Structure formats: C-alpha cells, structure tokens
Amino acid sequence: MSALEKVFYSPVGQGVAKKAGLSEPPTLRRGRTWPQGAIVLAPLEGATLGKLTLKALGRAFEAPVVDTDTDQAPGYGSRIGALMVDATALTTLGQLEQVRAVLRPAMKGLERSGRIVILAAAPAGGWEQRALARALDGIDRTVGKELRGGATTNLVYVEPGVRPGDLASTLEFLLQGRSAFVDGQTWTVSASGTKATVSDKPLAGKTAVVTGAARGIGAAIARTLARDGAHLIVVDIPPAGEALAAVANEVGGTALHLDITAADAGHTLAAHIAERGHELYAVVHNAGITRDKMLANTDAARWASVLDVNLQAQMRINDVLLNPKTKGGLAKGGRLVGIASTSGLAGNKGQTNYAASKAGVAGLVQAMAPDLADRGITVNAVAPGFIETDMTARIPFVQREIFRRTNSLSQGGSPVDVAETIGYLLDPASAGVTGQVIRVCGQNLVGA
Numbered sequence: 001m002s003a004l005e006k007v008f009y010s011p012v013g014q015g016v017a018k019k020a021g022l023s024e025p026p027t028l029r030r031g032r033t034w035p036q037g038a039i040v041l042a043p044l045e046g047a048t049l050g051k052l053t054l055k056a057l058g059r060a061f062e063a064p065v066v067d068t069d070t071d072q073a074p075g076y077g078s079r080i081g082a083l084m085v086d087a088t089a090l091t092t093l094g095q096l097e098q099v100r101a102v103l104r105p106a107m108k109g110l111e112r113s114g115r116i117v118i119l120a121a122a123p124a125g126g127w128e129q130r131a132l133a134r135a136l137d138g139i140d141r142t143v144g145k146e147l148r149g150g151a152t153t154n155l156v157y158v159e160p161g162v163r164p165g166d167l168a169s170t171l172e173f174l175l176q177g178r179s180a181f182v183d184g185q186t187w188t189v190s191a192s193g194t195k196a197t198v199s200d201k202p203l204a205g206k207t208a209v210v211t212g213a214a215r216g217i218g219a220a221i222a223r224t225l226a227r228d229g230a231h232l233i234v235v236d237i238p239p240a241g242e243a244l245a246a247v248a249n250e251v252g253g254t255a256l257h258l259d260i261t262a263a264d265a266g267h268t269l270a271a272h273i274a275e276r277g278h279e280l281y282a283v284v285h286n287a288g289i290t291r292d293k294m295l296a297n298t299d300a301a302r303w304a305s306v307l308d309v310n311l312q313a314q315m316r317i318n319d320v321l322l323n324p325k326t327k328g329g330l331a332k333g334g335r336l337v338g339i340a341s342t343s344g345l346a347g348n349k350g351q352t353n354y355a356a357s358k359a360g361v362a363g364l365v366q367a368m369a370p371d372l373a374d375r376g377i378t379v380n381a382v383a384p385g386f387i388e389t390d391m392t393a394r395i396p397f398v399q400r401e402i403f404r405r406t407n408s409l410s411q412g413g414s415p416v417d418v419a420e421t422i423g424y425l426l427d428p429a430s431a432g433v434t435g436q437v438i439r440v441c442g443q444n445l446v447g448a
C-alpha cells in the first residue's frame, strides 16, 4: 500500500471520503449461495421456459404483486431475493410496458445482492422483434445502473429449441452469489440437448488445465474448479515455481513449469496429461501480461511479447490440443476458455498491444465456437474489468481508485468472481453456452 493509499483507507481518510460522496461499497453475496428472500417469477404473455427451469432447479417461486389498475407500485410485500422476468413470449414493442410494470416495484424492493434476470428470445424474425430484443438489452443495462446495494441484473437471450436443461446452469449461476460481479450483461444460450444436470460438484472426475495459475486470477480459478470437483494441472513460468507448487498442493493437482510461449508448449502440455493417464476436459488460457506504453512509445519488442503471451501462444497450444491425433489432447465435449478484458472491448489509453491481444481473444472464441460445435466442445471468453490482483496493484493509486469506483457496484472485483464465471462455463450443463464473451466487470462504465 502506498502512503497515499494508507491515508485514504485510514478512519480519517474514510470520513473525508464519505463527506465527498464516496459511500462505502456494498459487500457482495458470493459463492454457491441463493437469494434469501423469495424468487418472484413474472411469466409475460404465458411464457413457460422460466417456470420450467426454476422447477428443474428445484427452486420455489412466487407470482409478482403489481397493482396494474392504479399504476402504483405496491411492492412485493417483503424484500424479494430475485425477480425473474420471462419475456420469451413477447413479440411487440407495445408489450414492453409489461416489463416496466413488473420491474418498477422491484427497483426498490430487492434485498441486498438481490437479482433481476430477464429471459428473452434471441434477436430473430422481423424488424419489430429484433428491435424488441435490443430494447430489452437497453432496459437491462439501465436497470443495472439504477440498482443499489450490490443487486445485479442480467439478460439471457434464448435461441429456439432451448429446453430447461439447457438454461438451468445459467439461471443457477445468475441467481447464486457466484455471479456477484457480473452485472448489466447479455449473453446467449443455445439448444444443446445436454443431459447433464446442475450439481455442486459439476466437474467431479474431470481434468482441467489453468495457465498462469501461480497467483492472482489463475490461482483463484484453480481453487474454484477444485471446489467444483476438478482435477487440476496448473501451469506457470519456471520463476513462479514455488508459488505454483503451493497452489498445486492446495488443490491436490500437479504443477507444470512451462512458458506458454515456448514453441513446443502444446506438446509438453499434452505429454504431461497423457503420461498421467488423464483425459483432458478443459483448458483455461489465463496467463497474460501487460507492457503498457502510449502507442507513440511502443516498440516492436513490447508489442510482440504481449501479443505472443496473451493471444498467439494460446492459438498454438489449441492447435496441438485440438488435433484428434494428439495423445492428451482435448476430449469430445470439452471446454476452452480464454481471458479477454474490458480494455480489449473498449480500448484503453496506453494499452494498444494489450487491447489488440484481448480483443483478439474475443474474436478467436467467436470464430472457433461454430467450428468445434460438432465435437461438443464449447469455446468462450470472460472479459474481466478491474480485478484486485498484483497486475492491477501496479496502477497508480488515484487511477486505481477511479477504476474501482466507475462501475455499478462501486468496487473492484475479486479474482474469485472471474473464477466463478469460468466454473459456470466449464459446467457440463453449460453445453449450450458457446462463442460468448462474458464481462465480469460490475458493469464497468467503460466500453460495450
């Protein structure tokens, strides 16, 4: 902690901050926890998908209490834990009024760390239906900015043919504390025909590789996947050996000291897996570096190192692991996850090389997903915003405090928030989630 930071976080500093309007950020509900209050379901125009999915999850739910005659918001009685708006049967813009009517009383009626989840048909069909789908996205993003107390909102587009089994892991993730720092986001679930059901140990018996796992987000990913039952192979550069060994011991996995930019990294990884008789289920390409400079000062070496670690190395490794002839390669029905960044989606001063690499990760997963669908392999990315790690500790204090505050939850995220989102994507029951880039940023004001 710098001297300035120590003063800021002292009782006196916090008193001054409060007077300046910087209120204490809410403590977020995290982990495999459910809302405390009731889950309220609003099935608009007779929609049934939300109801059937909640039933598949074994969650009880209530009907909303809204006085439609007076347009007054009588509220939901006591504080509610979550409001789920099933808008999948809406077809006209006029029907958006129904969304307003059920959301309005919830805006002040949600418990701390409460949830709003909106389900909608994925954009398709005529002009009005496509406009409707996008209008719901606008509602979601704005509601996220208006909610208080650590409550979040997210929108899920469902493709035709999606059954409750396809949606269950997504709804479970969104209602649970695991999605604490995912706010104001929209992503799509497709029909997958998966028979997997949600559980607290979805990765039992499965082997996952996490790169850059000696510290920060990578170590948190390893711990979270181990909690969910996975066997871990953790990878990091040789100088991080001691820290990596400690993580491997903690999660009961094996450590592999490997620079992912080495030409033979994919083969080394595959051999490590094959020698131990494992079947590779998932790879999380988490290792990443920054070499920040304004573009005017960025030389070829700074450019190349960031592009190579953050993007090109994972492409080379994927090429090896996706070759069906590779012993120790990725199994059918496997999972690939890349780490993008809000810097890549929005651009960030002084980070042209980093933004290129991270936007490239987003482009890569979107391109790969359809090509790997016939092998049942899903490919997704998470895009963290400001997460409290050694990487962000290097940012000057004032700038860091601004990054922390400029999102809807008024705080930086924790590495576990990124890890939980990856756990959701790795869940066998998330087979219908592919080609998505999910921001874990507390609805950072910057970017898409």
Ligand SMILES: NC(=O)c1ccc[n+]([C@@H]2O[C@H](COP(=O)([O-])OP(=O)(O)OC[C@H]3O[C@@H](n4cnc5c(N)ncnc54)[C@H](O)[C@@H]3O)[C@@H](O)[C@H]2O)c1
Binding pocket: 211, 212, 213, 214, 215, 216, 217, 218, 235, 236, 237, 240, 258, 259, 260, 261, 286, 287, 288, 289, 309, 339, 340, 341, 342, 383, 384, 385, 386, 387, 388, 389, 390, 391, 392
């Ligand atoms: N912290 C944030 O706010 C943030 C935001 C957006 C994206 N990210 C991304 O999340 C990932 C993890 O970030 P973090 O904050 O935990 O970073 P970190 O610097 O704390 O950890 C990164 C790890 O990757 C390892 N690594 C670097 N180069 C490697 C190589 N060539 N081979 C193997 N391992 C290598 C490092 O040794 C380190 O252990 C990165 O991809 C980063 O770009 C982080």
